[in-house]
Every structure is written in structure tokens, then in C-alpha cells.
Amino acid sequence: MVMEDDWDIKDPDDERRPSIPEIKIPPMAGVILRGAGIVLAILIIFSVVFGSIFVSIGAGEVGVKFSQFGGVQDDELGEGLHIVPPWVSVTKYSVRSEVYTMSARTSEGEVVGDDQINALTNEGLTLGLDISVRYRLVSEDASVVHKNLGTGYAEKIIRPTIKSVIREVVSRNTAMEVYGEQRELVATEMREEMEAALLEDGIIVEEVLLRNVRLPEKVADAIESKLQADQEAQRMVFVKQKEQLEAERKIIEANGAANATIVRATGEAEALRLINAELAKNPKLINYKYIQMLDGQEVQTLIVPADQGIILDATN
Numbered sequence: 001m002v003m004e005d006d007w008d009i010k011d012p013d014d015e016r017r018p019s020i021p022e023i024k025i026p027p028m029a030g031v032i033l034r035g036a037g038i039v040l041a042i043l044i045i046f047s048v049v050f051g052s053i054f055v056s057i058g059a060g061e062v063g064v065k066f067s068q069f070g071g072v073q074d075d076e077l078g079e080g081l082h083i084v085p086p087w088v089s090v091t092k093y094s095v096r097s098e099v100y101t102m103s104a105r106t107s108e109g110e111v112v113g114d115d116q117i118n119a120l121t122n123e124g125l126t127l128g129l130d131i132s133v134r135y136r137l138v139s140e141d142a143s144v145v146h147k148n149l150g151t152g153y154a155e156k157i158i159r160p161t162i163k164s165v166i167r168e169v170v171s172r173n174t175a176m177e178v179y180g181e182q183r184e185l186v187a188t189e190m191r192e193e194m195e196a197a198l199l200e201d202g203i204i205v206e207e208v209l210l211r212n213v214r215l216p217e218k219v220a221d222a223i224e225s226k227l228q229a230d231q232e233a234q235r236m237v238f239v240k241q242k243e244q245l246e247a248e249r250k251i252i253e254a255n256g257a258a259n260a261t262i263v264r265a266t267g268e269a270e271a272l273r274l275i276n277a278e279l280a281k282n283p284k285l286i287n288y289k290y291i292q293m294l295d296g297q298e299v300q301t302l303i304v305p306a307d308q309g310i311i312l313d314a315t316n
Helices: 025-048 139-149 154-168 175-179 183-201 218-280 283-294
Strands: 054-057 061-067 079-082 088-094 098-102 118-122 126-137 203-214
Touching: 025 154, 054 088, 061 139, 061 203, 088 139, 098 154, 118 154, 126 139, 126 154, 126 175, 139 183, 154 183, 175 183, 175 203, 183 203
Parallel strands: none
Antiparallel strands: 054 079, 061 088, 098 126, 118 126, 126 203
């Protein structure tokens, strides 16, 4: 009896199962996939050996490239994901608006402690100033800043420029001009001079805030007294104007009353003239007025002039 090999035994269900079609990859596609795999493997090896070659630049940032073979490169990296060679390192810089503050308060400012700027006015008075400068780095000049100043450019160039410009501008003004109503004009002058000094270094000055001005104690007292005197003078002017308006009102009121009296007197005189004219025409009219006046009243005795005769019958 011939025994069949177990591997040759066919399962009856095999004929009912659907056959899986064979996928054929074109030769060219296979070459491309193998090449991509090799490149990816090489990149991974380089990343492990030399560091990551993938660099992500965030929003409001710019990347400055430094090559081990060529130094700082001029073409900055913008926002997004970039692939750089392993021998190139990238330093990120913020191009958003930043604020540099110098203040007497220890809780604020870039330097811990009293960092207020002291400056002399053209009168020789020493003022203490709290300053905040809003600035931003020009993205196209980030490589120049990195080459010339480095990441600590704020301390290297912005801080000394702020001090120099503040003292220069204050020296051309009086204490009252810096402290008083012209403060905004002085701050604008400071911003313009700072911008002119820092623009060549790739930094734009957007705003200068002159936040607080500390005067010498005697000057502060004198200014306070002057302000109080000015306020008192303004109050007296107001009182004088008020009294003048009140006097004018009384004059107008008196003129109105006088005019009313004249009109009333004129009317009364005209009324008397008309009455006298009527009496001259009819002398008996006065007797008629007496009768009208006594109408409805209980009169028992009436005294009349002797020449008027009896005008009422007392017996009736």
C-alpha cells in the first residue's frame, strides 16, 4: 500500500479559500524606496553621532547658522522646521518686541536692586529717572548681531546706549521740562536718538517710556509750592469771574425791574388820563362808580360831599 506524504495531503477547504494576489513592485520604485531608506538611515546615524540635523524655529524667532567650516552664515532661518548639515549649529533669536527696564524698584528691571538712571539737567540739578525701552531685533540683521554682539546684546549695546542718550537729552533740558508737561516731548527726543544709535546694530527702538522722575527734595518742594500757587491763582480767577457774572446778572435784573416799573407807571398814568378825560365829559360818572362800589353791601349811613346832593333814598 502506497502511503501519501502528510505534506501532500490537500485540505478540501483550500479550494474554497480565495487566493491572495501577488503584489509586484516595479523595479524603479524598488530602487527609489531602497535609496530613500539608505538616506534616512544615514541621517539617523549622523543625528546620533553629531547631534540633531532637524531644527525647529518657533513663532517670533529667527535662526542664525554657524558653520564649523565657514563661520556665521548670512542666510537666517525663518519660522518652521529646517534640515541643516551636522557641522552647522543654529542659535535662535527673538524678533518680537522686548522691553528693557531700568528702575529704582528692586522688583522690576533687568538688574536686581536700584538701577535708576541719574542725570544732570542744564541747571546742574540731579534727576533720577525710571526708564523702559521697547525694542526689537531686525530679523535680517540677526546674523550681524550674532557675529558682533552675541546673545547678550541687550547688556552689551542696549543698556549703555540707554544711559548715554538719557543723560545727553536731560543735559539739554530743565528739571521742569523733564518733570512737567513737556515730558512726552523729552521722551520722544530720547527715542529718536536711541533709534539712530542702535539701528546700525540691527535694533529698532519702538518706544521710550519715561515712567518716573525723582527730583531733589528742595526742588520738589519748590515745584509743589508753585503748583499750589498756580492752583490758588486759578481759583481766584474763577471766583472773580463768578463774582463778575453775578454782578452782571444783578445789573440785568435791576434794569429789568426798572423797566417794569416804568412800564407800570406809564400804564397807570395813561389810565388816570383816560379817567380824567371821561370825568370831564360826564361829571355824574363818579356817582355811578359810587353806586357800583356799594352794590351788594349793607350800608346804613353814607357821608358824601355837600355839593353832591342825596344820591340814595335812605327811607326806602
